[in-house]
Amino acid sequence: MDAIIRLEKVNKWFGPLHVLKEIDLAVAPGEVLVIIGPSGSGKSTLIRTINRLEPIQQGRIVVDGVELGDDQRSIEAIRREVGMVFQQFNLFPHMTILENVILAPTRVRRVPREQAIQKAMELLERVGIADQAHKYPAQLSGGQQQRAAIVRALAMEPKIMLFDEPTSALDPEMVGEVLDVMRGLARSGMTMLVVTHEMGFARDVADRVIFMDEGRIVEEGTPEAIFSRPQHERTRSFLHRILHH
Amino acid sequence: MRGPRFLPGGVLRRLRWILVAALLVLAGVAAWFLFFWALSVGVAGYLKAVQFTPAKVAFYADSIRKGAEVTLKLTVISSTAGLVLGLLAGISKLSRNPLFRLPATFYVWLVRGTPLLVQILFAYNGLPYLLGPLWDRLQPLGVPPIQDVLTDYWAAFIALSFNVGAYNAEVIRAGILAIPKGQWEAAQSLGLSQAQVMRHVVVPQAIRIVVPPLVNNVVALLKDSSLAYTIGLFELVMAGQRIISATFRPVPVYLAVAGVYLLLTTVMTFFTNWLERRLQLRGA
Ligand SMILES: Nc1ncnc2c1ncn2[C@@H]1O[C@H](COP(=O)(O)OP(=O)(O)OP(=O)(O)O)[C@@H](O)[C@H]1O
Ligand SMILES: [Mg+2]
Secondary structure, rough: OOOEEEEEEEEEOOEEEEEEEEEEEEEOOEEEEEOOOOOOOOHHHHHHHOOOOOOOEEEEEEEOOOOOOOOHHHHHHHHEEEEOOOOOOOOOOOHHHHHHHHHHHOOOOOOOOOHHHHHHHHHHHHHOHHHHOOOHHHHHHHHHHHHHHHHHHHHHOOOEEEEEOOOOOOHHHHHHHHHHHHHHHOOOOEEEEEEOOOOOHHHHOOOEEEEEEEEEEEEEEOOHHHHHHHOOHHHHHHHHHHHOO | OOOOOOOOOHHHHHHHHHHHHHHHHHHHHHHHHHHHHHHHHHHHHHHHHOOOOOHHHHHHHHHHHHHHHHHHHHHHHHHHHOOHHHHHHHHHHOOHHHHHHHHHHHHHHHHHHOHHHHHHHHHHHHHHHHHHHHOOOOOOOOOOOOHEEEOHHHHHHHHHHHHHHHHHHHHHHHHHHHHOOOHHHHHHOOOOOOHHHHHHHHHHHHHHHHHHHHHHHHHHHHHHHHHHHHOOOOHHHHHHHHHHHHHOOOHHHHHHHHHHHHHHHHHHHHHHHHHHHHHHHHHO
16 A cells, blocks of 8 residues: 555644654545544544644654655645645635635735636536635634635645534534535545544444544444444543533 | 726726825815915904004914924924834834843833923933034035935934834824734734734734824824924914014914814814724724
8 A cells, every 4th residue: 555644753842742652644535534542632633744734743754755844945836736625624714715716826826817717617617606605714614614624625636635613613504515515525436534523424434433531542443343342441441421411 | 886997907996096195195285275264364363452552463464374283293204203203112022032032122212211391401402412423424425514415303303203103103002912812823824924814904904903002192292392382483473472572462473373282183183083993994
């Protein structure tokens, strides 16, 4: 297997707090990886190291053949290939949805404006919010905003997509529309790392599920293995808590 | 709206901006002349009404107009320079690189911790001594002597620019810090460079936050520019003083001077309120 993401013995600290401990992880192209675990276990930190929103103190991270280091240019090169979707959407409030989407393609990839707009409209159409293109983020519902944020990331034509609890800030009735977009993306062959508490989604879509606790990968396997036959006590008690709520 | 086929959209947009800018400058110049013409007419009417010697009224009114023009001109160029200084210092203060951060921090500390009066006196009386030796070396290049360059006007300009620049720096720093971390992260995760994140995401949002306090600084600057009176600059206060020395009528003259300041600051406040509303209309 030729991994598109490879982490080797990654360690990270926030001051004295050891948040990632000896993480080894390889992700194959097209793989959908779901990361679960209790609050504070380091899930966000883990995926944020992949596009270098968080630097690491020890270990190696290789993304799409490029080793992440301190060099700003190589960091930017990797970020072009790695899209990220945040819990809080983080759309740019002073730009319309369309402007949000074409900003990076026109400024970073130097795609001609007309072409970027055309591509943006296609993507917005695909997630069902083309009619919202000329509105500002604050005028959209949470679910629409998150779909716009996904489109914004996709407009850069990334090879990898990172999702950090993309549905946790949404009203329950809007979770489905965002998960549907993510399902479609997974089917299209996108490499995805998804931190989520949506166990239904994990069961349906994930190729592999990782359970993290206290900065370590405690257990990993197919959804079937993790959900039906968890090997570790901590995984069992976490799943028990989350599935019976 | 679509332009002729042979012009790419970018060029057309730029042309439109240039046109709009040119029209704005033209309107500004016209407004300037109209304003000061109206001012001298108004002041002349007032002086006549409070029974100044009719033969002298036009001369005094013109004197006040000249003083007001110097005051406003000085305010406009100092606040423009002060905006650039404030941007540089405000952003530098946030830099991780101590080569930027430390000088900016020192500058703001120094300026905010000392009286503007001292800064103005220093720029006028001290700077020529400080820069003299260096300046003299430039003389062979045909540079005029420093006393001719650092006139009362330009000394006041330097002191006021640096002064308001330091206060602007604090406003701009706070404005940038007010932009949520998620905005930076979203922009960075799209592959934008640091400069692009600043230009397209942080600065446009920070502007909405910083415009009102920045205009406050300009209003304060307009009033503080009266301190340049102490180095002999002929501005609004000096114009008033001259008339008082000639007429011995301080009350109506000070009232006129204060009235002109009030007029200028009120116009500015109206302008900011309008600008604030416009900025809020677009987007969240
Ligand atoms: N910028 C930071 N500075 C200091 N500590 C941090 C920072 N970010 C996260 N932490 C700490 O690191 C640990 C891991 O945080 P992380 O956000 O990765 O957890 P998580 O698994 O995503 O949790 P959650 O489910 O609550 O999002 C937590 O103890 C958190 O408090
Ligand atoms: Mg998290």
